[in-house]
Amino acid sequence: xxxxxxxxxxxxxxxxxxxxxxxxxxxxxxxxxxxxxxxxxxxxxxxxxxxxxxxxxxxxxxxxxxxxxxxxxxxxxxxxxxxxxxxxxxxxxxxxxxxxxxxxxxxxxxxxxxxxxxxxxxxxxxxxxxxxxxxxxxxxxxxxxxxxxxxxxxxxxxxxxxxxxxxxxxxxxxxxxx
Amino acid sequence: xxxxxxxxxxxxxxxxxxxxxxxxxxxxxxxxxxxxxxxxxxxxxxxxxxxxxxxxxxxxxxxxxxxxxxxxxxxxxxxxxxxxxxxxxxxxxxxxxxxxxxxxxxxxxxxxxxxxxxxxxxxxxxxxxxxxxxxxxxxxxxxxxxxxxxxxxxxxxxxxxxxxxxxxxxxxxxxxxxxxxxxxxxxxxxxxxxxxxxxxxxxxxxxxxxxxxxxxxxxxxxxxxxxxxxxxxxxxxxxxxxxxxxxxxxxxxxxxxxxxxxxxxxxxxxxxxxxxxxxxxxxxxxxxxxxxxxxxxxxxxxxxxxxxxxxxxxxxxxxxxxxxxxxxxxxxxxxxxxxxxxxxxxxxxxxxxxx
Numbered sequence: 001x002x003x004x005x006x007x008x009x010x011x012x013x014x015x016x017x018x019x020x021x022x023x024x025x026x027x028x029x030x031x032x033x034x035x036x037x038x039x040x041x042x043x044x045x046x047x048x049x050x051x052x053x054x055x056x057x058x059x060x061x062x063x064x065x066x067x068x069x070x071x072x073x074x075x076x077x078x079x080x081x082x083x084x085x086x087x088x089x090x091x092x093x094x095x096x097x098x099x100x101x102x103x104x105x106x107x108x109x110x111x112x113x114x115x116x117x118x119x120x121x122x123x124x125x126x127x128x129x130x131x132x133x134x135x136x137x138x139x140x141x142x143x144x145x146x147x148x149x150x151x152x153x154x155x156x157x158x159x160x161x162x163x164x165x166x167x168x169x170x171x172x173x174x175x176x177x178x
Numbered sequence: 179x180x181x182x183x184x185x186x187x188x189x190x191x192x193x194x195x196x197x198x199x200x201x202x203x204x205x206x207x208x209x210x211x212x213x214x215x216x217x218x219x220x221x222x223x224x225x226x227x228x229x230x231x232x233x234x235x236x237x238x239x240x241x242x243x244x245x246x247x248x249x250x251x252x253x254x255x256x257x258x259x260x261x262x263x264x265x266x267x268x269x270x271x272x273x274x275x276x277x278x279x280x281x282x283x284x285x286x287x288x289x290x291x292x293x294x295x296x297x298x299x300x301x302x303x304x305x306x307x308x309x310x311x312x313x314x315x316x317x318x319x320x321x322x323x324x325x326x327x328x329x330x331x332x333x334x335x336x337x338x339x340x341x342x343x344x345x346x347x348x349x350x351x352x353x354x355x356x357x358x359x360x361x362x363x364x365x366x367x368x369x370x371x372x373x374x375x376x377x378x379x380x381x382x383x384x385x386x387x388x389x390x391x392x393x394x395x396x397x398x399x400x401x402x403x404x405x406x407x408x409x410x411x412x413x414x415x416x417x418x419x420x421x422x423x424x425x426x427x428x429x430x431x432x433x434x435x436x437x438x439x440x441x442x443x444x445x446x447x448x449x450x451x452x453x454x455x456x457x458x459x460x461x462x463x464x465x466x467x468x469x470x471x472x473x474x475x476x477x478x479x480x481x482x483x484x485x486x487x488x489x490x491x492x493x494x495x496x497x498x499x500x501x502x503x504x505x506x507x508x509x510x511x512x513x514x515x516x517x518x519x520x521x522x523x524x525x526x527x528x529x530x531x532x533x
Contacts, residue, residue: 020184027182032357036350036353037354039210039293039349061438061440061516062356062437
């Protein structure tokens, strides 16, 4: 099985970081994985996105142009990538930041007010990980049991005090009931 | 160190250079390879090496000449416009028979071009980075793991043959993360009796120079160098075949284009089209013999490249124009999709490459 995921939003939302977390957990599960960021001038204050592939077979192209899973954290990203999502795919929307619904009827759309939840729960800046928790729950892209070991790999040594809040954010998203 | 870690191509390459014993990095920042310099700035001081951000690309390559002349492993890295600036130094390295490891993480050109991935420096790397009769050994990785293994091997080849090895990557190879093992084994060290290390008044001094005013002497130097190049063409060719056993269409692609082609081949195979791929890992020396053999088995070739038709020339030369060669390309920082490659494969299947 191969899951092609595209994560997109503003620079500063931790788009690249949460993609790296998923890829690392995939690696620890002995899957083939790749992570490819946008690196153009747009990442300085504009849009950011990254392609993450987690697969049972060696990854060919690391570029995801037709995602099975699309996670968006701003309106321009939903506008840009909604149509490219594969039929039967999943679209995850931060409904605190995007006030329209997904137009496609041949995909599963999920809404979670991640940025609001983050602010309410004292997890400001971790809306990305709340979204990821919800993505894991609904897509099964990686198992949830082992999130700690991947977190330890991607949270730098100097920021280990943030492990708990990252875990809390993931759990919040994972246990979110619509 | 056998545990796999997730690393960016640029950073993995830099770490591999340190493991290969490189203790001198001389560079100048340019997107999309600045992570190499940033990584070296952080790590070099910790391993007792020298990281130096030069005042320009030209200064950096000339510093590489100096370090290499002193018998030490040195590297520089840049992206397309920066490599053009280094051209003069690369010719001097060849004329002096000095080892060097040079990385080009390509971006779209010509001119300042853009910063998105490209393969349009193929001619520059394999033909003429600058003046004079010379070659560089050109390695084209297509994964983060190969960024590591080709860097490690590149330093070895540079010392072994006393010449420049260029690692030709592109923006995606530099920026992407993949699982990578950094377990590379031992470094082979080479005696360098030619290095300018001080005579201690115990031997005749060494001279490293590329100026030969007597044409008879310069011709002999060039003949000797080409004997070495012939030996390399016989012994150092690297390539990978994918699904070539029963293929009657052969894709030729390297780097990121080969990764995309692999997806397209899998899609075409699912439709019953017998297509495979020859992926050159050394662009110079090019896998000529293998290509010539394949030409006898297939009905046509497809050159998949992120340039306006550069690789295709080597495909035609190596196959001695015995088979049609189709071009599937994007340029300027655009990347072809697997679907675009598939469409070209279907065209090749239908027409046999004949217009």
